[in-house]
Amino acid sequence: MKALFFDIDGTLIDNETKQVPRSALKAIKDAREAGHLTFINTGRVECIIGNIKSRFKMDGYICGCGTQIVVGDKTVFEKRIDHDRGIEIKKLLKKFNVEGMLEARQGIYFPAKPFIYPEITERALDAISTVVEPSVGEFDRDDYDFDKFCIFDDPRFSRSDLKSFFAECSDFDIIDRGAGFYECVPYPCSKGKGVLKVLDYYGIALEDAYVFGDSMNDLPMFTCGAKNRIVLGEHDTALEEYSTYFAKKVLEDGIYLSMKELGLI
Structure with missing residues (x-):
């Protein structure tokens, strides 16, 4: 069983057109059917991911750059500003x-x-x-x-x-x-800390963690120790030195093709 973590904007959704490729939806569905766990890992707070929840059926959500972690319907971690x-x-x-x-x-x-x-x-x-x-x-x-x-x-x-x-x-x-x-x-919240908390929750090793992202707020995901780091075709160049796989662009079926080649689906 692997754990897959996906940014939203620029990763699952094209930044310019705001479109979600059907292939990305299929990739998530196929991964879960293969027994893997899938999670949204986003800078968005919970109130603005409702449309994402309805389109992508996930096992959990890391919201607000790690300030809230939801597994199933249960919040297992939260940090609010005092x-x-x-x-x-x-x-x-x-x-x-x-x-x-x-x-x-x-x-x-x-x-x-x-x-x-x-x-x-x-x-x-x-x-x-x-x-x-x-x-x-x-x-x-x-x-x-x-x-x-x-x-x-x-x-x-x-x-x-x-x-x-x-x-x-x-x-x-x-x-x-x-x-x-x-x-x-x-502090100390980040997308990377969120990944580590989820892995610890399920007892999953870093070797079995896959992170997908494109922008600077994804950097903590790429430096948290997860062994598989997939950067989308249009990305912040600062992520490149930490990436283990360079995917195609969102609308070029980047998510589906990368997951297929990595043997996740």
Whole structure:
């Protein structure tokens, strides 16, 4: 029995077209029928993977870069940002004029309009709105907790003091996704730590772990010790030195063909 871990965006779903190849759906189905365990391992929090759950039948989900692990229908691990620390983060965002999006398993929270970077943040808001109804202008409320957060910036004409803000966030892993987008995950959580917790839960060896990814927030998966590391055709070049298999692009049946060649299906 092997354990397979899949990123979503850019791995199972094409980033540009948002299409899911039928071959990827078949590959997951065939792998489970062969007796393997399959898991989503995503930066998305639980409230925005509902459509993924309905399309891909998985054995579990690692959400929010390892801040929540669900096996079957049971949450076996969770880490939320401490309530008071969450309030402090919101104050720091305002103090340093930083545009942020708060991510929680129960919802997504945007600052009040007008946004600091309207073009960028409106685009993110529109994308989230296709999956779940986000809350806008509720940063001042203190009756909710969140799991991680993202930062939006415009490198062309930044109006934010990111350096000072990040200096106040030493308890977070700041993942630079490029183009002014940063993912902020509370230590010690990561996609890699999530993989290790699932392997330990089932008693599966690192030699039998397969991770599939494409972007910088997948790097912890590729460096956690899993012996089989599959990078999709369109990927961040920083993953290449850690990859053991280079798959084709998502829409070129990259998932199915790689799993076939690796003997998983």
